[in-house]
Amino acid sequence: MTVVETLLVFVVAPLAVILIFWALVYLPGGRRRKLRYKPGQAWEHEPVWYEPHPAGGAGGGHGTGPAAVPGSGTSALGSSMYPEQRPELEAGDGQARAAGATAVGAGGQAVVGGPLGGARGTW
Amino acid sequence: MTGSLEVTSHDTATNAGTLPTRDEEPDGPPIFSDRELARLDEALTMSSRETGLRFTLYIGDLGPQTRSYAEELFARSGDHLADSCLLAISPGQRVIEVVTGAGAARRLPDRACALAVLSMTNAFAGGDLVGGIVNGLRQLSDQAGHPRGLHTH
Numbered sequence: 001m002t003v004v005e006t007l008l009v010f011v012v013a014p015l016a017v018i019l020i021f022w023a024l025v026y027l028p029g030g031r032r033r034k035l036r037y038k039p040g041q042a043w044e045h046e047p048v049w050y051e052p053h054p055a056g057g058a059g060g061g062h063g064t065g066p067a068a069v070p071g072s073g074t075s076a077l078g079s080s081m082y083p084e085q086r087p088e089l090e091a092g093d094g095q096a097r098a099a100g101a102t103a104v105g106a107g108g109q110a111v112v113g114g115p116l117g118g119a120r121g122t123w
Numbered sequence: 124m125t126g127s128l129e130v131t132s133h134d135t136a137t138n139a140g141t142l143p144t145r146d147e148e149p150d151g152p153p154i155f156s157d158r159e160l161a162r163l164d165e166a167l168t169m170s171s172r173e174t175g176l177r178f179t180l181y182i183g184d185l186g187p188q189t190r191s192y193a194e195e196l197f198a199r200s201g202d203h204l205a206d207s208c209l210l211a212i213s214p215g216q217r218v219i220e221v222v223t224g225a226g227a228a229r230r231l232p233d234r235a236c237a238l239a240v241l242s243m244t245n246a247f248a249g250g251d252l253v254g255g256i257v258n259g260l261r262q263l264s265d266q267a268g269h270p271r272g273l274h275t276h
Contacts (some may be wrong), residue, residue, distance in 0.1 A: 014165075018169065019210075033185045036250060037214055038250055039248055042215055043214040043215030046183065047181065047184060048154065048182050049180070049182075049183075049200075050163060050179065051167070051177075051178065052166075052167040052168040052178060054207045074141050114194070115234065116194055116197065116223065116224065116228070117232070117233050117242045118220065118223050118228075118233065118236050120240065121218070121240035121241060121244040122217050122219075123245075123247045
């Protein structure tokens with residue numbers, strides 16, 4: 001076994017194996033990027049509203065009017081796979097929200113079908 | 124010459140004044156992966172079909188008054204408000220609000236909602252948003268049960 005063969009077998013071949021594994025692990029596309037939420041980090045996504053699929057031909061037959069975020073004039077999509085589409089916001093988010101709140105107050109839409117129950121939690 | 128052509132071709136953007144189509148991703152990074160979206164979708168749909176209640180899920184900022192804002196959202200969440208249940212989650216504020224309508228509150232008492240909220244906040248504190256939501260929905264729909272007159276499958 002010549003020196004070249006020795007080097008090939010004991011240096012180059014292990015290095016090649018190591019390089020292959022390194023590329024599989026760290027190169028982009030080799031590992032799925034995690035979109036992970038960490039508690040305490042800021043949440044700078046658009047608000048999203050998910051609805052259930054309307055029951056096709058079910059006897060219950062809830063007439064599912066679209067859900068809507070106040071102040072943005074948008075409505076949720078029934079397929080619940082995509083976030084709501086919002087038109088061009090001409091004002092800031094806070095302004096839009098304030099306008100929506102005042103509009104609700106002026107409209108006097110306070111009664112929403114009886115007393116509301118529920119719960120609240122923080123983490 | 125090719126440079127000017129390129130400039131003009133970029134100027135004819137089709138989505139200048141139109142709404143984005145549903146195929147386009149909204150700006151910013153996606154919140155959930157496709158797999159997680161499918162889990163959420165199935166959890167929402169199946170719990171709603173199983174119980175006859177209408178579960179909706181809001182993820183976003185809830186403002187300074189989270190409870191009143193969640194109730195305001197609930198008032199706009201559809202037509203059959205009495206049989207609706209809204210899960211409003213604000214990960215930035217670390218708050219979850221569950222709002223139930225009058226009819227839904229008979230089958231989902233506040234204590235059951237609090238228990239589901241507790242399990243959800245446990246998962247959220249560990250960083251598992253989707254798992255917490257799916258488990259919370261499962262817990263809520265188990266509590267609400269299947270009404271006898273409902274034939275969905």
